[in-house]
Amino acid sequence: xxxxxxxxxxxxxxxxxxxxxxxxxxxxxxxxxxxxxxxxxxxxxxxxxxxxxxxxxxxxxxxxxxxxxxxxxx
Numbered sequence: 001x002x003x004x005x006x007x008x009x010x011x012x013x014x015x016x017x018x019x020x021x022x023x024x025x026x027x028x029x030x031x032x033x034x035x036x037x038x039x040x041x042x043x044x045x046x047x048x049x050x051x052x053x054x055x056x057x058x059x060x061x062x063x064x065x066x067x068x069x070x071x072x073x074x
Contacts, residue, residue, distance in 0.1 A: 013037075 009023045022032040035041040048066040055061060 006024060006026045009025070011020045011022070012018060013020055018037060019034045020037045021034060024030065035044060038044065046062075046065060048068065049061060050068045050071055052061055052067045053069040061067060
């Protein structure tokens with residue numbers, strides 16, 4: 001369950017258990033792909049940052065990207 005109380009679905013690799021992507025039935029038009037699951041995550045350019053309020057102190061928050069303290073799609 002997400003912070004909003006809505007259902008979220010997390011999909012994992014059946015071989016190693018690594019998270020691959022997340023879906024939310026309330027937002028069926030979106031699939032949140034985990035960058036770490038990609039063979040080459042450097043080919044993806046982020047368009048925005050979410051959940052910056054929950055970032056660990058050592059996380060890089062890019063000043064040139066739109067940032068949202070929580071979920072942009074609430």
